[in-house]
Amino acid sequence: MRPAEIVPIIEWLGRYRRADLPGDFTAGIITAIMLVPQSMAYALLAGLSPHVGLYASIAPLVLYALFGSSRALAVGPVALISLLVASTIGTLDQQGVSAHQSALMLAFLVGVFNILLGVIRAGFLVNFISHPVISGFSSAAALVIGFSQLKHLLGIDIPRTNNILEIIESAVAQTNQVNQTALALGLSCIAILILARGPLSSILRAMGVKHAVAVIIAKAGPLIIVVISTFLVWTLELDKVAGINIVGVIPAGLPSLTFPLANIDVWQRLLSPALLITLVGFLESISVAKTLASKRRQKIDANQELLGLGAANIGAALTGGYPVTGGLSRSSVNFEAGANTPLASIITAGIVALTVLLLTPFFYFLPQATLAGIIIVAVSSLVDSKMLKTAWAYNKADAVSLLITFAVVLVYNVEVGIIVGLIASLGLFLWRTATPHYAIVGRIAGTEHFRNIKRHNVETNPEILAIRIDESLYFANARFLETTILAAVAESPAIRHVVLICSAVNIIDTSALETLETLIDELRDAEVTLHLAEVKGPVTDRLARTELLNKLKPGRVFLSAHEAIAALERE
């Protein structure tokens, strides 16, 4: 491997064009404006102090820029991963390990897993999660995240839980304790964010504001509400007068070097959550990266992405952060704002670093209700009902796996939800292949084509049963094939030949091979000869290594169904 293949920055920095700089610069700034408030909000969601989110938005971005293969991916804290981190460190808190210590350990493990998966080239693993499962998972997780912010929005104390019903119940029981100032503040923030996302940039442009400026203002929504609400709390002393919860002291200065340390027992307990975070993080990241890359005909190497994310997470572990990945909305903003190369991310990291150095005193009066508003608006776009509609109309099994995932995440928890979804979608696929479609076929008059006798007007011969099985033959459906053919033969005593058309058979495994041998004997006892037709090249090659073709005699292997029927009719 060339160095540029391991460290892609060598590739793009060597060819860096001056023309790329304005785009990278603008994108870097706009992304930073989004990232600063988001990263504090997500850290809070993860059960960590806000400054941990800022720390996770410096070194990881630079490291991803060095090792990642996507040009526009914006790495950092994201909502889904923060939720997973929260539920993991929540359980460890009672064991005497501080929340931040376990978050560092998680980030370290996630980094190691990413690199390991990249080295063994296991990036394909994420392909085994189907789109409907992803959709059900993110919709439900978004709801869980949204409701987890209710306590900040209402200024009340709700015990940590992922159960939405419990949250609502607890909130209803405390209706009279709701902090109405916090609620008003939070709802105003949400309103402003929705405005900024949608109509604002059209309004600004209608008012004659330049396009680029309009975009920056629209994307600065979170920053604007942070500034306004902090200013309000500070001047009106809302923390004292109205009991608004504020962020409080944030340590100034760049993060110092941190080492994730604990006894082996704690490491072991973190292994499976870390693996889950790795897979979910990689899945989110690679989906975004592929979408953006295809828009500019660039290439994403899944295994290189794993290395990039691995470096970013180990960076997070060593500089006081927590697990990071490529975020969906943030990367889109980065891309649309003109990011041409990962330099944009390095600029973003620089701005976050300056913020940490200079601006932390400013965040003292930042109300938690504002951060809750940012999170709620950010995750609301993850709730997706379109996929359910599509799947329901097209393929009920997919819709079922979507709903199962959605339900388990909501009523049980996020970790179990994605695992159940994975099992459900694999199970439904296996179930379909275990009871395959088959067709008894006949010739379309005047052609060499054979089609289902139930769907087409075709010619058949009473002594010949031509059957096409529409699936690879393997252990789960071998008995199905045997039963189906024996039943068809039992129904029509005139049958002397069975032609098994294998145009859809891509694999015959050892179990199916044994079953075919049994079937040949069973048919022979009933004075019926089995023939094969349209056996594919790779399948033929394998069968040639076995006794099957000998045992088949006097049955034969024909190139096509047409040839088979013609030859058998002549005889």
Add this chain to the structure above:
Amino acid sequence: MRPAEIVPIIEWLGRYRRADLPGDFTAGIITAIMLVPQSMAYALLAGLSPHVGLYASIAPLVLYALFGSSRALAVGPVALISLLVASTIGTLDQQGVSAHQSALMLAFLVGVFNILLGVIRAGFLVNFISHPVISGFSSAAALVIGFSQLKHLLGIDIPRTNNILEIIESAVAQTNQVNQTALALGLSCIAILILARGPLSSILRAMGVKHAVAVIIAKAGPLIIVVISTFLVWTLELDKVAGINIVGVIPAGLPSLTFPLANIDVWQRLLSPALLITLVGFLESISVAKTLASKRRQKIDANQELLGLGAANIGAALTGGYPVTGGLSRSSVNFEAGANTPLASIITAGIVALTVLLLTPFFYFLPQATLAGIIIVAVSSLVDSKMLKTAWAYNKADAVSLLITFAVVLVYNVEVGIIVGLIASLGLFLWRTATPHYAIVGRIAGTEHFRNIKRHNVETNPEILAIRIDESLYFANARFLETTILAAVAESPAIRHVVLICSAVNIIDTSALETLETLIDELRDAEVTLHLAEVKGPVTDRLARTELLNKLKPGRVFLSAHEAIAALERE
């Protein structure tokens, strides 16, 4: 449902012919002769008293005869299930629940699970275990069982473990404590059993003994060694003189009614072992039943079998037995000895009942080394290397799943072994479907057939890429398809049309549907049109419910590859 469908005995007893009686009678006696010593040996293997095995060979047989659908299946204690019972009750022994109490509870749960699976018609579940996994599992389990008998054969004390290396180590460390009389006795028994299995019946017939008598004598091997060795121990007082371990007191009389009772916690711990025993037991039973039934063109209904086994196990739980299933070698003996109907099993049960009533004092001096010999010879036939050879030559993936199962059973344990085997075989199948075979095809001159350009001498058109994907399109391979086609198009700039031949595509799931839509757009950007050909009926029906066919335009769906190429060449 008619009553005869639930209680098959109504069917066969109503039509019972006098001519069936001699066969049933002989088979019933021969099976009983095998079963009495085997059932005591297997109970000992399960960590239970020998009489538990006898109790498990009375009521369960009668109940299976009432509810089961196989005519020749011989139900009772078997080696594999006994091993699973042993490892389950071994862990519970420390919890204050007696071994026999947990065995009764296991039998009850196994009965309930069987009936539940039968009622929800889930008999197909066992199809998901591939033949190579079964082969690896039984070979390794047979070795574990065989080695577990070493302590009885050597007359030494080896701590209970499934780890063969530990057993050997422990045996080697105690070489000087080996009871040489026990060893001599055990080895003689093994020698006699091997003789009785193989050469004896030929020798007897050569000596002019009638065939039927010769068969009975050959199958009576276990009974013969039980009689001889008991007699030797009794007359020579080998238990006192040589310290031979003997069976000791066996309670006389029929079993009294037993109720499996314990607190809910114990029941919960038994749930997953019971489910495993149910599945393994059903798998063994249904395989035997199907093989025997196909030899006489009879039908086995998997779900009826579940009911039969369920009744048998609940019977075992209520009459002091332990989990039972249809045994391989015993059923073959029953079948070959002429069993025509389940009456044979009822006769067997009667003989075992008589044995329990009258003959238990006789078993007092029965040496444990003899029972060990019976077990070792019985399981030796389960060790199977033929399947490994076949699979290795034919399909490496199958051989790998066999070896994985074998290794895990040996070095870890039986329960984990079968689960890992199941996951390995499903995983390998999914892996194959996730990276499917595909072929770029061309026309065989003068025909309408299209074949792989790498394998056949075919005609192609530089503007048309005809590609056949040899697998259903689903989430795990959707990206593979996209990447493959885009790469093929990128290689040949002349291409204007891609014809995707779907003759092997049996399913297009929602994920693949989305990927196809993306692919259409991506190809359109490269000024290439995607067409489909040979789309199967069920797939077309589903696609018609979606937007895909609209989005495809100007691409079309052709009936055949021939039609597609002809039409595109005309344009």
